[in-house]
Amino acid sequence: DMKVTQMPRYLIKRMGENVLLECGQDMSHETMYWYRQDPGLGLQLIYISYDVDSNSEGDIPKGYRVSRKKREHFSLILDSAKTNQTSVYFCASSLGDAEQFFGPGTRLTVL
């Protein structure tokens, strides 16, 4: 079953707290992505991972870091979350430059 999963689906944090968003895929895709989606801005790429421990900044990496220790798992970390990081976060995976498969998203609210 080709699937991208994200946990948690909803999260409320206070400003300054640390946040961990987790993503898994069962397709053995080497490339994984983290995006954020805000109304009117489309999907903005935060980080891209080409394989285990091979990560590259996307277009808006400031305030975020990532970890990929297993091919099927990709984490997004917000150290000391800010209110402007309130957003919906999507993880995706792909086989090279083929179709990207997206997870269901995590809605993060930072108060």
Next chain:
Amino acid sequence: QQKVQQSPESLIVPEGGMASLNCTFSDRNSQYFWWYRQHSGEGPKALMSIFSNGDKKEGRFTAHLNKASLYVSLHIKDSQPSDSALYFCAVTSSSFSKLVFGQGTSLSVVP
């Protein structure tokens, strides 16, 4: 840096009608062009891709690409209420794995 712009921002079409979505991009070296669809509360899902100038038809959906004019479009024939969603145009940047998304067109198909 690649810029992708979509129009219109929102579109209402009657059931059975034709929906036309437009997208312009800025990088003449762009290679791959995708249309993604996102239903409310879900992650985006790839609808179709087009790589060569001209038309590509898949069922009720036709994509058109004109690289010289920096333009790609999506036409949905015989629109159904289930087509109501947010539609994204996505274009590869200099790195083929990196997609740049437009801001989206919200399509509503009314009975």
